[in-house]
Amino acid sequence: MSLSTKNVSVTNFVLMGLVEIESFGYVCAVLALALFSFTLFLTSMIVYVTWTEKSLHEPMYILICVLVINVMFGNASYFPKLAIDLFSGCSTISYTGCLCQSFCLQLYSWVEMYTFTVMAYDRYLAVGHPLRYHTLMTNGTAKKISLAIYVFNVVIIIVSVLLTLRLTFCGVNINNVFCEIVSIQPLACNDITINVLYGTSLALFNFISCLLVIMYCYIRTVIICLKLSAESSKKAMHTLMTHILAFSIYIVLVLFIVFRYSLSTGSVLTKVDIIIPLIGTGIATSVNPLIYGIRTKALREKIVCNLYKMVGKLK
Template sequence: MSSSSKNVSLTVTNFVLVGLIEIESFRYVCAVLALALFSVTLFMSSMIVYITWTEKSLHEPMYIFICILAINGMLGNSSYYPKLAIDLLSGCSTISHTGCLCQSFCIQIYASSEMYIFTAMAYDRYLAVGHPLRYHTLMTNFTTQKISLAIYVYNGVLVIGSILLTLRLTFCGVNIHNVYCEILSLIPLACNDTTINTIYGMVYTSSFAIVCLLVTIYCYIRTVVICLKLSAESSQKAMHTLMTHVLVFSIYSITLLFITMRYRLNRSTVITAFDILIPLIGTSIAISANPLIYGMRTKVLREKIVCNLQKIIGNAK
């Protein structure tokens, strides 16, 4: 390492979010959209959590998982939209080293936990349709809570490991080609060897992605096969619930794939605007889609949300 590189690495206390500079011309429009999506998504997620918590009839594994998914969405929502909107409105395009690691931690916990929750939900629906007589024994509310806790403990340990490996790095560059901070954005900026970080990240990402995809797809296929053997009414109800899960899972998986694949591309061949739009739009869709789709497509939740909104409007008058 040259002396100039050492000097640069010692003075890097802030990173520049190049994505914010690239959308400078549209920053007020993007800020308004970010605030709108943040408000709507947070409201819908809060309503889902509140309704699931207060309605005893919804104290069932499927709704508990939807509630956990909404809580996880609130984590991703809060770690992404507020800073994005504030930065756009203030014209700030930098983030501190500590702030970068904190945002990276929250976003990575959200992203990996989301995939595991989807997998647990797919397995839950498979048990409900495939083993209806044993379902309430195999999947109790307590089992659901244990699975959810295990997901966060497991992911928390792995993400902390990723953060600790990043803390040992010194940086020669400051330009992050994104609108937010994440671990993968920091690796190319490091001065020292990042082989361990790269291997850890690849093993961590590929293992949870492959395992979750295989289990989820298997459960979906098995559930569809079983649904085809049921009566028309039972099959229609089960398929409607399953299609809601498949829709949300597909949207999340596709957006996550695009966001991840951009790091595998040769940056010199990628248009800067396209490079910025992928994480901006992709992350926004991934975070916002879940509560909106579940709130609209799940009949019980939709009816409860409408009922609560009518009460709020009535009290306001």
Template structure:
């Protein structure tokens, strides 16, 4: 490797995706702000009713609250900047800004799958061990597990970002509308073996471990539901299907986003790198509050009740 490559110091990157969509940038910006606003509204309502209604002070609703807050965190790390960049015509991002955005998006993604795992385990205990459930899964236990997992995710994502920070970048063009680790790795000109090994082992450990736990809990829960009375079984399966629907959308969009790296060559690669993140990230960071807000009966009723109160006060 030549010394000229070693001495390159990149401080700013160009998000090529923003340049590609600048012709209809205002439309995308309006859509981004609309999605962000709707998600913020739904998340705020879910958090508010969960916090204020004592009947919702249960592990399942606490976990739903934590999940939608994490979704909002992922949403906030993506849509506002996208809208601002499109409206201002800015297509560059600093190295610091790039790493911060990458950190936020990665933290959202890794914590999401751990939250799904905790929710699957919670539903398994609720259906499989109803008499011991309130002893095994208390509110304090739920909050402790969630906090411990969050700290763990902050640590592992921070290590990944620090490994990326030590790399030397020879390119500045990122074929995306936002910054994330895989796009940055494509611009590195020195040895990235340690970074690749770390991310690969971590991804396999998290993906396989969480998926095995989730599949076991869901299968066991379904088997137990089949043995319950019709009414109890219907209620349990409805709740379970809500979780499965949200988890399925998360997994599909995750695969959807990762699939683009297998299409990183050829004349369609730039378009693919732009369209897939726009659609995939938009879905991944938006739908869960809507799913849980609409399909969870207790939450839906409390949200509707609070909206009626707000509308009633506004008319007085």
């Protein structure tokens, strides 16, 4: 299919990124499946030990579970289709499938941001108000906040999808390996001003408000940690640095992808234009389970213990 200036009734889009990497598609497909399988396994272990171990029934671990489950959700909306398309040589996606994938990836992205925000606030409460912490942040509160995050983001993203549904398209070539609303908007025949204004204002509001809360909580927590005893400070800072590391990687990769779109020139893709965002997206949707599984001592010990039990049963 070629890009046309004629108004057409689009039933399928062409993912030009898949066409560009077709020559080494099998390698990318194997890597995608390996990364997906590893993330699924590690996420399952984190959720399992948190669910079964009563000592981990705390707000922090509940929020970590929400974070890694969301990572798996983002992974599942991206990697399986990518691998199947690369193995089969298919480079198209249906209009409905495109909107569904756009919805899922956008939901993953914003739920991730809001969950990091709540985790930063949780750590601030734990360090800054230790005597009131179990009153201010209970397991029930953590669950309700997590549910509210999903409901809020589902609603605002549905509006974005509905605005996209009113568009008709003059082209079918998407310069990416997956569907995003910002990727298909330039293909529209009609005016997309409302879509762009809604998407941009929403992104700026979400990003800036969450970032300000996170920075305030982190700074306040660090200041309080400096006043604690050496042992208490070390423990609190280790947990805080784990959150900061995971959040920093997420922010860097998000900004990288945004700048990639902003600096993109022309409609012709190169392998570099595809491979770098492909790697970046893969890291963004996989790194959190690894970070929390390794750096969180309680989780690491319980995961290792359960793995030993599994190996023992196999023997």
